[in-house]
Amino acid sequence: MSLARAFADRVHARAPGKINVSLDVGPRKDDGYHDLVSVFLAVSLYEDVVVSHSDGFSARITGDIDVAGVPVDETNLAVRAARLVVEEAGWNGGVHLDIHKRVPVAGGMGGGSADAAAALVAVDDLLHAGLGAPRLHRLAARLGADVPFALHGGAAVGVGRGDELTPALTGGRFDWALVSHPQGLSTPAVYREFDRLREGDDAAACGSTAAGDTAVLQALRAGDPRALAAAVFNGLQPAALSLRPDLGAVLVDGVERGALAGIVSGSGPTLAFLAGGESDARALAASLVTAGHDARHVHGPVHGAHIVSRAG
Structure with a gap:
């Protein structure tokens, strides 16, 4: 020693x-x-x-x-x-x-x-x-x-x-632009909203997707951001968007600015936009900052x- x-x-x-x-x-x-x-x-x-x-x-x-x-x-x-x-x-x-x-x-x-x-x-x-x-x-x-x-x-x-x-095996690096928000979301509140939606008319939006999990793992293993973009899924996203409808417009904006996909991270309200590579993610983050969002580039896995x- x-x-x-x-x-x-x-x-x-x-x-x-x-x-x-x-x-x-x-x-x-x-x-x-x-x-x-x-x-x-x-x-x-x-x-x-x-x-x-x-x-x-x-x-x-x-x-x-x-x-x-x-x-x-x-x-x-x-x-x-x-x-x-x-x-x-x-x-x-x-x-x-x-x-x-x-x-x-x-x-x-x-x-x-x-x-x-x-x-x-x-x-x-x-x-x-x-x-x-x-x-x-x-x-x-x-x-x-x-x-x-x-x-x-x-x-x-x-x-x-x-x-x-x-x-889980990963075959490469995945680059993202994250958009954060000053007003957080309570995880218990999101789960309560999830239960309310699931018990009501929006049950299908809060369903499970075991096949989606398999596709995500295959995309990670292949190191393929486009395949991952087609497979990302968050069962809590409808509940988070129900509590914070403003996030939906930001998700649309990120995709229109070049993201392969956008998703609420966990219970939110942070939004994660997947890009095709490092330069794409940096450009996307800069574009989102120009649009008035608090955005930054990250990569994983780490x-x-x-x-x-x-x-x-």
């Missing part, structure tokens, strides 16, 4: 946001949850977490985005993640977290889950806990459905609540939560 590793007292970790390139949602169960089948793609929009020793548990939030509503107490998912690792390691101290956010808050891209995943690996490293991937995955699953994927990254199929993961640096 190097001296730098042995005496590091600050650890910086990073984890990616995600796009649900396919999301099938089953009916609501007796426990209030829905069975999901989702194909996740980790993309190059990252959350950074720096952890250091402390007497208790605390967090400071900064960001390239508006972070005014992000909690810094025990309701913060990253703080909960840090506490879980400390308890699992049998450590008698605390941890302070400096969290820098880039993934839109309440945007359907799993930003809070990425914070938690980064905190898991950072605190494990800080304490030399050596918990290992299986134990960290179990802790991630306790924190939320998207946390295990943020931990692992790449591309994967998630079932159950989305936390039972099977890696690695999951990982250590960036250590400082003594």
Whole structure:
């Protein structure tokens, strides 16, 4: 073990946001949850977490985005993640977290889950806990459905609540233009609207598409953005658009500006526009910015939560 590793007292970790390139949602169960089948793609929009020793548990939030509503107490998912690792390691101290956010808050891209995943690996490293991937995955699953994927990254199929993961093969890079919105969408509210639509006259719009999942996986494996564009699907999209009809016009605008396809990411309101390649995605993002949207280029798949640096 190097001296730098042995005496590091600050650890910086990073984890990616995600796009649900396919999301099938089953009916609501007796426990209030829905069975999901989702194909996740980790993309190059990252959350950074720096952890250091402390007497208790605390967090400071900064960001390239508006972070005014992000909690810094025990309701913060990253703080909960840090506490879980400390308890699992049998450590008698605390941890302070400096969290820098880039993934839109309440945007359907799993930003809070990425914070938690980064905190898991950072605190494990800080304490030399050596918990290992299986134990960290179990802790991630306790924190939320998207946390295990943020931990692992790449591309994967998630079932159950989305936390039972099977890696998916990818044959190349996929480039996207993301459009975020200052007004987030509540995930529980979107699921309530999903249930309302499914029980009413719009049930067909909220159906499942197992064949679509297969087509998505084939397109990812082939590295074919045009095939992926023909297969992307989000069962929550009708509910998100019902709550935010303005998003529908932006989806149309993105396709008219050259996107191969546009989709609501997760529960929204972030919109993901697939492009034919990097230059196309950059041009599309610039065009959307010119039209007044908050847009940026990202690509995937990228690695999951990982250590960036250590400082003594």
